[in-house]
Amino acid sequence: MGIITGLFTFLYHFPQIYKWLLKPYYIVSFSMTVAFLLVRKTPGLCEHLSSARDDGNSCEFDWRELEILMFLSAIVMMKNRRAITMEQHIGNLFMFSKVANVILFFRLDIRFGILYLALCVAFVMTCKPPLYMGPEYIKYFSDKTIDEELQRDSRVTWIVEFYANWSSECQSFARIFADLSLKYNCAGLRFGKVDIGRYSDISERYRISTSPLSKQLPSLLLFQGGQEVMRRPMVDNKGRAVTWTFNEENIIREFNLNEIFQKSKKLNKSMSLREKQNSRLQSLAGAKTKKQ
Known part of the structure; x- marks a missing residue:
């Protein structure tokens, strides 16, 4: 039942999520979130990566990588229990996914780890989440x-x-x-x-x-x-x-x-009544002045 409710909630908010993901900040964040997945699964690249699997298949996750990804899922679920808005849910997913990516890339190759960490620092320094620009009376x-x-x-x-x-x-x-x-x-x-x-x-x-x-x-x-x-x-x-x-x-x-x-x-109501009374008094005073 909880999965069905979550699915309907996602579908209900999908137009709003779609608009967010079209913004540059979220496009870059999403790309950095799935960076390790792309590197590990891209044909022509993954064959040249190191792997701790017994079968030597470097295009599949090894047991340690799966353990890190499962731990990431648990952390995101725990943090999102206190999240209120959809922005917070997505923000938690992006933030902890980037942390997991740093660990995974350093474990794969220290050069990849340094490069990805440098990209994360540059992203934080140069990109900010888009500000709310909707209707308000503030x-x-x-x-x-x-x-x-x-x-x-x-x-x-x-x-x-x-x-x-x-x-x-x-x-x-x-x-x-x-x-x-x-x-x-x-x-x-x-x-x-x-x-x-x-x-x-x-x-x-x-x-x-x-x-x-x-x-x-x-x-x-x-x-x-x-x-x-x-x-x-x-x-x-x-x-x-x-x-x-x-x-x-x-x-x-x-x-x-x-x-x-x-x-x-x-x-x-009382303020509007006073304003009406004041306007009437002003109009009466103006009429008297004209007669004089």
Whole structure:
């Protein structure tokens, strides 16, 4: 049953996966993922490779290579149990496959290992995962605008994501945060983002570490009346981030989005009524001025 469910899930997301794989980043990643498989199975090349098989067939995997590939499959399955988005699933597959390829190539021939490792380093230095460019209702802050915007109207509740473009976790979370903004954004509930990888003074001001080892990226902060009410992930007394899963269900529950959204809709009505009253008063005042 689980296999059938996984198959239907894959088929449902196939158009989206197909679009991802057409992007240069994913094309190169996929090529590097299957590099050892191609080298070991390509006729005319595999015959010249060394092999630890008893039958001497250098175009088939030996028992150690099969062991490494089985261990890779187990690691990817374990990591993907906590993955939320399809980007994270594919990212885990690519990352651990490259690690396995490095080991396999070094075991096959140290020259192949050095060459593949150099290609991996060059890829990491020059290629970044494509950023989410879909629809969203999110305001992007700078170091000069964030405090002013949060304190502009005390009636507005803000949910702000503190992120860094180099963080793969932030890139995977971008789609989820954008979907939430489409569902819940209104006059009384707004969504914002600020790149603390770019504005380091904001990370210090809001006590968010940008170190890759801190696990504080991304961080979601809820502001009401211009003041921070809560944040996820929380930070313990030693400054370490408490593990928290950034999925849509957890965010809706922990931040009480449904309740805040219902209150915000009432605020929208009262704000629209006030705007109408103000416009009427202005029109009456203008009419009186004309008569005078």
